[in-house]
Amino acid sequence: MQLVPGIHAFLVMLAALFLPVVEAVASEIAQQKRPNIILVMADDLGWSDIGCYGGEIKTPHIDSLARDGLRFAQFYNNAICGPTRASLLTGLYCQQVGHRGDRWNEPKDFSKCVLIGEVLQQAGYRTMMVGKWQGRDSALDRGFDRFFGPMCQAKISYFHEVQQNPYYLDRKRIELPKDFYLSEALNKHATDFLKESLAEDQPFFLYVAHIAPHWPLHAREADITPYRKQYFDTGWDQIRALRFERQRRDGIVPAQWKLSPRLKGVRNWQTEKQKNWQAERMAVYAAQVAVIDRGLGQLLQAVKEAGEEENTLVMFLSDNGAAPDGGLAPMKSGFGFSMKDRKANWRKDGVLIRPGSGPDNMPGPHDTFAGYGLAWANASNTPLNGTKLSGYEGGIRTPLVVRWPAVVRKHGQITKQPGHVIDFMATFLDVANIKYPTKFDNRKPLPLEGKSLLPIFRGKQRNAHKELCWSTPWHHAILMGQYKAIRSKKGGAWQLFDLEADGTETNDLARQQPQRVKEMTNHFAVWSKRVNAN
Numbered sequence: 001m002q003l004v005p006g007i008h009a010f011l012v013m014l015a016a017l018f019l020p021v022v023e024a025v026a027s028e029i030a031q032q033k034r035p036n037i038i039l040v041m042a043d044d045l046g047w048s049d050i051g052c053y054g055g056e057i058k059t060p061h062i063d064s065l066a067r068d069g070l071r072f073a074q075f076y077n078n079a080i081c082g083p084t085r086a087s088l089l090t091g092l093y094c095q096q097v098g099h100r101g102d103r104w105n106e107p108k109d110f111s112k113c114v115l116i117g118e119v120l121q122q123a124g125y126r127t128m129m130v131g132k133w134q135g136r137d138s139a140l141d142r143g144f145d146r147f148f149g150p151m152c153q154a155k156i157s158y159f160h161e162v163q164q165n166p167y168y169l170d171r172k173r174i175e176l177p178k179d180f181y182l183s184e185a186l187n188k189h190a191t192d193f194l195k196e197s198l199a200e201d202q203p204f205f206l207y208v209a210h211i212a213p214h215w216p217l218h219a220r221e222a223d224i225t226p227y228r229k230q231y232f233d234t235g236w237d238q239i240r241a242l243r244f245e246r247q248r249r250d251g252i253v254p255a256q257w258k259l260s261p262r263l264k265g266v267r268n269w270q271t272e273k274q275k276n277w278q279a280e281r282m283a284v285y286a287a288q289v290a291v292i293d294r295g296l297g298q299l300l301q302a303v304k305e306a307g308e309e310e311n312t313l314v315m316f317l318s319d320n321g322a323a324p325d326g327g328l329a330p331m332k333s334g335f336g337f338s339m340k341d342r343k344a345n346w347r348k349d350g351v352l353i354r355p356g357s358g359p360d361n362m363p364g365p366h367d368t369f370a371g372y373g374l375a376w377a378n379a380s381n382t383p384l385n386g387t388k389l390s391g392y393e394g395g396i397r398t399p400l401v402v403r404w405p406a407v408v409r410k411h412g413q414i415t416k417q418p419g420h421v422i423d424f425m426a427t428f429l430d431v432a433n434i435k436y437p438t439k440f441d442n443r444k445p446l447p448l449e450g451k452s453l454l455p456i457f458r459g460k461q462r463n464a465h466k467e468l469c470w471s472t473p474w475h476h477a478i479l480m481g482q483y484k485a486i487r488s489k490k491g492g493a494w495q496l497f498d499l500e501a502d503g504t505e506t507n508d509l510a511r512q513q514p515q516r517v518k519e520m521t522n523h524f525a526v527w528s529k530r531v532n533a534n
Contacts, residue, residue, distance in 0.1 A: 037206070041317055042210050047399055049213075050062045050063065055243060076468060078320065083103075085132070085134060085209070086098070091426055092446055095471065095532050096113070103473075117143025118440065128144060128190075129208075138168070148190075149168070157366070212289065215335070216335070217288070218364065219364055223291060230283075260384060261506070284363050318399060327357075335370075390474050391486050393505060400419065427452045471533040
């Protein structure tokens with residue numbers, strides 16, 4: 001039917017007037033309905049490994065969150081797995097709930113805290129978890145309706161069950177299939193749990209705690225192959241330079257920052273004698289990261305097919321910086337395995353590990369156990385200084401990518417506002433309109449340390465933390481505003497850095513600003529006493 005020009009113009013005008021109203025109403029309805037929450041965390045992933053933080057590893061699904069949502073340029077963890085998880089799940093400093101902050105796995109004092117899953121579950125959320133559970137009891141006893149994964153009490157294999165890591169589906173002890181690969185299994189169960197929830201008229205919280213790319217370097221050949229030549233041809237020096245260039249281009253780091261120097265002991269790639277082996281280590285690591293991204297893609301597709309994208313908050317981060325383990329040169333032993341002690345009973349099937357790693361014992365296969373070493377960890381954390389276990393930014397700064405179409409309206413934005421994993425509890429309760437309990441069963445949770453990130457999601461300035469503190473395995477550190485003070489846990493002088501101008505911590509200002517150092521270290525001493533930090 002041919003419209004009269006005047007009527008056509010009138011209809012166009014009406015559409016222009018009412019379309020924003022319709023969109024606003026739809027958004028308001030979505031916000032009134034309690035949002036679904038999906039939290040995906042990698043283990044030992046470096047700050048720059050994913051594409052949207054400058055990396056060359058193919059992570060299209062994580063990158064899509066950044067394209068359609070928000071990236072945090074200054075978000076923090078606790079430098080090591082167990083303490084980060086304790087803070088993430090409770091909204092408290094890890095020391096307040098039984099973690100010293102320098103060990104990967106310690107019991108938590110549940111009398112002083114409540115877990116995210118418990119509060120959301122009691123408020124009517126369906127709660128699910130897959131992956132790394134470091135508790136001594138079942139996740140089903142700590143606020144989760146569904147669980148799949150290993151009870152992580154010791155080092156793990158990606159292909160087989162090993163000592164102290166039995167697998168459970170809910171409360172049922174399960175045997176692993178012959179073609180098992182850990183990250184794929186976590187992806188599958190996370191997707192299955194998600195689809196079950198999407199079929200119900202109930203908001204849900206899905207927590208996916210990947211173990212990858214934590215050592216050992218285990219991956220399928222098909223996932224390793226695409227990266228082998230790339231890392232041989234480039235090497236860690238050029239990888240760092242290319243990542244830094246992309247970061248500055250994309251605005252994830254300021255133009256005035258300098259690339260931190262190579263960490264002590266790391267050689268120039270051009271002088272490296274074992275390039276094939278070194279490249280293979282990074283190729284296997286990249287393959288492990290790619291499988292995480294593939295799993296996220298499966299979750300995002302399920303949410304899309306269910307029509308729940310608008311009202312689903314999706315977040316991705318890492319539990320600490322890249323791990324330096326694995327050595328700088330080939331070795332005949334490592335990670336507790338040697339020719340004299342091959343841990344015959346470690347794998348449930350009795351297959352022995354080929355100890356060490358080198359050109360004659362390449363990483364990746366099921367009977368190897370290796371890490372990718374300090375040089376590649378240094379590249380993974382580009383441009384930051386330090387690695388996992390450290391209080392420098394390379395140990396404690398994590399990528400955080402957020403997508404929530406109903407609330408994060410401006411796509412592709414980067415926020416420079418700092419945040420910490422202690423903020424997740426406050427954030428999830430805020431978005432779900434739930435009050436933090438002063439009593440829970442027979443427990444009296446400590447007041448929250450974290451603050452909601454919701455204002456940042458909405459594009460506003462939030463009331464920032466006056467200070468953030470760390471007692472990591474290697475350092476004490478405190479952040480106040482743009483300044484950070486840090487010193488070795490063994491003692492010695494404090495260093496001072498202006499992270500706004502020098503986020504790679506290359507220019508120590510302690511001698512120029514002794515009064516600021518004194519003030520900050522006094523604050524740290526008060527914090528340390530308050531939370532029982534060592």
